[in-house]
Amino acid sequence: MITAHTVFNETAALLVLGAALGFVGQWLRQPLIVAFIVAGIVAGPDVLGVVSSAVHVQVLGELGVAVLLFLVGLKLDPGLLRTLGPVALVTGSAQVLLTALAGAGVALALGMPVRTAAIIGLALTFSSTIIVIKLLWDKGEVDSLHGRLALGLLIAQDLLVVVLMGLLAGLRGESQGGLWQALVGGLVLLATVLLFTRYLAQGLLARMARSPELLVTFAVAWAALLAGLADALGLGKELGGLLAGVSLASTPFREALASRLASVRDFLLLFFFVSLGASLDFGALQGSLWPAIGLSAFVLIGKPLIVLPILGLAGYGRRTAFMASLTLAQISEFSLILLALATQAGLADPATQALVTLVGLVSIGASTYLVTYSGAIYAFVEPLLARVMGDQARRHAPSEAPPPADVILFGLGRYGTAIAEGLRSRGLSVLGVDFDPEMVARWRARGLPAYYGDAADPDFGKSLPLGGAQWVVCAIPVHGGSLTHDDPRLALVDALRNSGYRQQIAVAIQAQEDLPALRGRDIDLVLLPMADAAAEAVDLITGAPLVAPRRWS
Structure with a gap:
């Protein structure tokens, strides 16, 4: 039954x-x-x-x-x-x-x-x-x-x-x-x-x-x-x-x-x-x-x-x-x-x-x-x-004024940290930015300059020392991967350009499918961590460059 x-x-x-x-x-x-x-x-x-x-x-x-x-x-x-x-x-x-x-x-x-x-x-x-x-x-x-x-x-x-x-x-x-x-x-x-x-x-x-x-x-x-x-x-x-x-x-x-x-x-x-x-x-x-x-x-x-x-x-x-x-x-x-x-x-x-x-x-x-x-x-x-409503935030996390730097790096995870170490080894100064206060605290504990900030906040760029920065690098490990209309990476690029920043910007993405979403924006360099690492591995194995950097004006 x-x-x-x-x-x-x-x-x-x-x-x-x-x-x-x-x-x-x-x-x-x-x-x-x-x-x-x-x-x-x-x-x-x-x-x-x-x-x-x-x-x-x-x-x-x-x-x-x-x-x-x-x-x-x-x-x-x-x-x-x-x-x-x-x-x-x-x-x-x-x-x-x-x-x-x-x-x-x-x-x-x-x-x-x-x-x-x-x-x-x-x-x-x-x-x-x-x-x-x-x-x-x-x-x-x-x-x-x-x-x-x-x-x-x-x-x-x-x-x-x-x-x-x-x-x-x-x-x-x-x-x-x-x-x-x-x-x-x-x-x-x-x-x-x-x-x-x-x-x-x-x-x-x-x-x-x-x-x-x-x-x-x-x-x-x-x-x-x-x-x-x-x-x-x-x-x-x-x-x-x-x-x-x-x-x-x-x-x-x-x-x-x-x-x-x-x-x-x-x-x-x-x-x-x-x-x-x-x-x-x-x-x-x-x-x-x-x-x-x-x-x-x-x-x-x-x-x-x-x-x-x-x-x-x-x-x-x-x-x-x-x-x-x-x-x-x-x-x-x-x-x-x-x-x-x-x-x-x-x-x-x-x-x-x-x-x-x-x-x-x-x-x-x-x-x-x-x-x-x-x-x-x-x-x-x-x-x-x-x-x-004013925006004189007193609780944006540790809040001393950020120092000037050659490169401003958004995203202090493993990939961002590796980029920062490489840039510092080449003699460039790096200011790290992250919206996770714990990440900011870890960087500061290592003696590295770090600043709390949200890349998706259109007003945040006003508090950064953009005048002396040659590059802004966005290495944010966004949950979900693909670019969307309210993605913090796109919001950051738009906010930087709207605030008058005319130096170079690099953005890390997860997949080739995201490239079209970036072509309408003023970006100088696109980073694909997995593809770039694979290309470098092939270079090391074969001794010849495999691909050129993805740049466009």
């Missing part, structure tokens, strides 16, 4: 549906997150009813969240956390307060009772750590200043939401000591992680690294363990997964772990986004269309507009502030948990919970596009921002 609904069959159906809609989304050039959420809606009980019990989907999705935050933790620099932490806590608290008040005002204007409006205002305040980090990771911007600033704000939000959840649990009457348990448990968990990092992490991973499979298994198990412990203490799985990654960030195995776990993360996160779509209850949304549109508009537009001036007052440049604020244009899974607790405590009803769930799905889907095309959006609104 054939059983239609089994866990295996349901999981297989979800994978096929996710792959099919993901392919359609890719063909339509839409973000995969949106395709996977749509897959969840289609698979949910109100459409196909593929999933009769979402427990296994939810478990796999939560494991994906733990792995995602683990990988983020692997990349965190403790020094940067000490720098951004206090700022993020202050600005995050201000953002939560102002957004909650504004959100409650919008709900009141939509005709909701005062108590319901207050609960909705709080729920709309918080943004999704998982969604934001996934989007930034896909764009290769986790290490940028605005990416790390957004992460700091999200962590501050998560800490504040723990307090609110404890208070709501107390009102529900089931957990009077929930808040104190979370605070004490958090301190114990943090102390445990610090001791593990100090005394066990390096030696344990050195032994496990002899077997790559065991290393990956341990990493996933460690992330799941700390996520489970943090969740049991009322801190949320996200914080536990993040701490698991931080505990291994100082070991020499973090790059190997990051590369091996990337595909595991992407596979498991499919289930998280599918479960989000499947959770939408269409039956509870009768008459909620206009309130959902109004609240979604507030989340997508109002929240960034609230965060933007706060970050500007905190000392961040307008581009950094804009890009960080735009990432917060959605609500969090914690928002849904807050609504569930409020409903259980008698402060909200199921219709309000369904309304906020719909706002969550709309804002998550729309914010995916906002973050994906944030560069183009900033270019469009920058003239207006320049009129109302």
